Amino acid sequence: MTAAMPGPPHTGAVRARLHGLWGGRDFSDQTQERAATLNQLLLAGVVFVLAAFVAVGPFSGDGALFFLGVVVVFVLTGATLVVPWNRLRFGWVAVIPAVDIIAIGLLQLSAPGSALGLLWVFPITWLAGSFGLLGLFAVAVSIAGITALLLPADRGDETFSTFLLPLVLVAGAATSYLNTRRTEAQRVLLAKQSVLLRRVLARTRRQEQEVTEVLDALDFGVVRIGPAGEVAITNEAHAQLQQIARWDDEDAEIPMFRDDGVTPLPRDETPLARALRGEAFDGAVVWFGQPGEPRQALSMTVRRLTGTGGADLGAVLVSRDVTAELxxxxxxxxxxxxxxxxxxxxxxxxxxxxxxxxxxxxxxxxxxxxxxxxxxxxxxxxxxxxxxxxxxxSSSSTIEASLSPRELDAAELVRAAAEAALPRARARAVTVDLSGLESAPVRADPLRLRQVVDNLVANAIAYNRAGGSIHLGTTTDGRATWILVRDTGPGISEADRSRLFQRYYRAGARAGSGTGLGLAITRDLVRAHGGEIALHSTVGLGSTFIVKLPAARERNDGGVQ
Structure with a gap:
């Protein structure tokens, strides 16, 4: 019942806040008529049941006085249904519980010593819960009057129940008051939270709109990929690039090529497929369209997103049109x-x-x-x-056309390159360690592979520290052959490692000499042989270049084929 009661008069500030929250309507006033009707109908229903029992059964009290109280309750109920309490001032609704107290007093006087006085619980709790401290004061006055009414009615035959009823009424009024205050506090808290949530929602929408406008203003595509592989956010530039290249369309017939523009790119190695597999990479260039025709080149970068607990939250893929640059x-x-x-x-x-x-x-x-x-x-x-x-x-097609591969031992080729470089090494007091050389069959062009080794060894000497050392090694597992060149130089920073194999790029200590073409040519030569070159470097400790090439198969007579 207390949840349907109107708020106390001293909570006007609360009503004012609620008034603003509910579109200009006074929330308390809207419930005033409903609360009066519900409370009065409930009391009238109980009184109607009691009147029915008195009408059909024996009644030892004053029947006229009893039914007078019943009539007063019914008349007041009818008035409650007719009077527009929402249009009256808030205090006028207190007339209802006040008259109810008088009507219940008539019922109690009609049968002194009966339990009819328990009906006072209805108006008492209503007053205490709906009118705050003023209602609680009215309850105290009412209970004092009820006690004064009960004592003469008992004609000196006071019993324990004579004093128990006022105590029960006091306890009920206090409970109603506290419950209403707690409900009111919760209502105020909810109102504040509602205002806060609306502000947060409005700010979030503004931020989302700003982010969308910023993303749409960029000239490169941005794709937010969710943890399940779904595309969550895209910008206008991505839509335009997708329309041109159709790089993420599985049904597209446009051929795709690697950064050299001639090596076909399988579907399972496209940037989107790699991103869905959980990979992260920088500047992967993909060419779209056949060579000799109008083509499009996109440079793509993927960054992984992780949560506070290390959970994978997906990735962000950035694509940029680099056709004009290339x-x-x-x-x-x-x-x-x-x-x-x-x-x-x-x-x-x-x-x-x-x-x-x-x-x-x-x-x-x-x-x-x-x-x-x-x-x-x-x-x-x-x-x-x-x-x-x-x-x-140094495109792969040009180099491959000039290759004359044959079977040879990588260890002998590396040993010859080291012996040729010994004068330069002695001039800088750099020692050359050949203990890591093992017989390693490889099918390669001896002149081109010698150019690769000479370049790596020359760099290891030129950029080593005075008095340092170089370790050369070769090995094979039957399917691949590795050539290793390790120096004790200053090392290469992480920022320089990502661009070290680009043409004309000179990193760190290398910036003062050379053309910046040696390592670019070396990588192209290795790739033309079907191999790869890798770099491991630690600043202050040195660098290690590893060349991986297809191995030549050994014959039973000890040669290679």
Whole structure:
């Protein structure tokens, strides 16, 4: 019953807050008429049952006085149903429990010593619960009046029940008051939480809108992939790139190629498939469309998302159109290759005439020394031009066409490269350790593979610390052959490792010399042989380059095939 009772008059501030929360309606006033009707109908129902029992059975009390009280209750119930209490001031509704107390007093006086006084519980609890401290004061006055009414009615024959009824009424009124206050406090708390939740919801919607606008303003695609593989968020740029490339459409017939533009990319190695498998990667370039036709190149990066407990929350895939950039780089390489090719002929001629001048016995010794310096620099310049030409024509198709593979022992090739590099190593007090060389059959072009090893060994010497060491090793498991080059140099930082094999990139200590083409050419040569090159480096401890190549099968006679 207390949940349906209107709030006490001293909670006007609460009503004002509720008034604003419920669209301009006063929540307390809306329940005022309903509370009065429900409480009065409940009391009228109990009185009706009692009147029925008195009408059909014996009644030892004053019947006229009893039915007078019953009539008052019924009349008051009818008035409760007719009077629009919501249009009256809040205090007028207190007339109902006040008249109910008087009517129940008539019922109790009609049969002193009976239990009819228990009906006072209805108006007493209503007053205490609905009108706050003022109602509680009214209850105290009412109970005092009830006690004063009961004592004369018992005509000096007071019993324990004479004093028990007021105590029960006091306890009921106090319980109703406390329950109502607790309910009111919960209502206020819920109102505050409702306001807070609305503010949080509005702020979240604003933030979501801002994030959406920011994502849509980007010129690269963003895809949020959920932990179950579902696509949760995409932006407009992604939709445009998807429409052009259709890279995440399994039914698309557009062929896909790796970063070299010619090696087909299987469906299970697409960026989306790798992201769904839980992989993370940077700058994976995929070409869409056949070579020689209009093509699209996308650079894709995937970052994994983890929760506070380490749970996988999915990933974010970022795709960017790099067609113009790669086309510009290719045009630059073509231009550099053209210029380098034109420089090669006059440089060769210059070196030839320098050799003739140096070998001429009529040339003075001082001039011969100057010619030696000029020859060394011309040879160095010719080597740079050769590197540039090799880098410009180092697509897999070009290199593979120039390969002449045969069966050889990688250990012997590495040993020969080390012996050729010993003078440079001694000049820097760098020791070369060959104890890790094991017979390792491999099918490769000896000149190209020697170029790979020479490049790695030269770098290990050039970028090693003075007095350091180099460890060379080869091994095989019958299916693959590994070549290892380890140095004790300063190491390579993580930021530089991701770009170390890019053309013209020089990292850290390497930035002061070289063209930045050596490792790029080395990787292209290894890949042209069907292998891969890996790098493990720790700053301050050194670097290890590992070349993995397909092994040649051994024959029964001890050779390789």
């Amino acid at each position: 086309s510009a780089l290719r045009a630059r390489d073509d231009l550099v290759a053209s210029v380098s090719h034109e420089l090669r002929t006059p440089l060769t001629s210059i070196l030839g005439y320098l050799d003739l001048a140096i070998e001429n016995p009529d040339v003075p010794e001082a001039v011969r020394s100057d010619l030696d310096i000029a020859e060394r620099n011309a040879e160095r310049l010719l080597g740079i031009v050769a590197d540039i030409l090799a880098a410009s024509s």
